[in-house]
Amino acid sequence: MACLFMIRPYRYIPLLSTCVLIGLFSVWLSYGTLEPCGILRTKLRIEMRRAGTVGALMSRVMPDTYFDVVIAKKYGHLTQSACLSLLFDPKKRLLTPSLPPTQKK
DSSP states (O other): OGGGGSOOGGGSHHHHHHHHHHHHHHHHHHHSOOOHHHHHHHHHHHHHHHHOHHHHHHHHHSOHHHHHHHHHHHHOSOOHHHHHHHHHOTTOOSSOOOOOOOOOO
């Protein structure tokens, strides 16, 4: 009798897998890739487009290796785990605005 009331976790696997697939599909639609470093490149392109007209032009013209060099120069060697940590760390921005230094008189 106690076996009838036990929770059967295998009943929720289709629901869970459907939710994961919907999440992956939405990431793919947003960024065009599921690779973490590719998502970083796309985010950097978006930030450059928002920065201004020259940034918008450069983001369309420059190849992916340029963006890899920019990200690697700022945060170190790019591996899949490093790209994931950059994606989920809200304190690290890919493109920080460069302000001119203040002059003291």
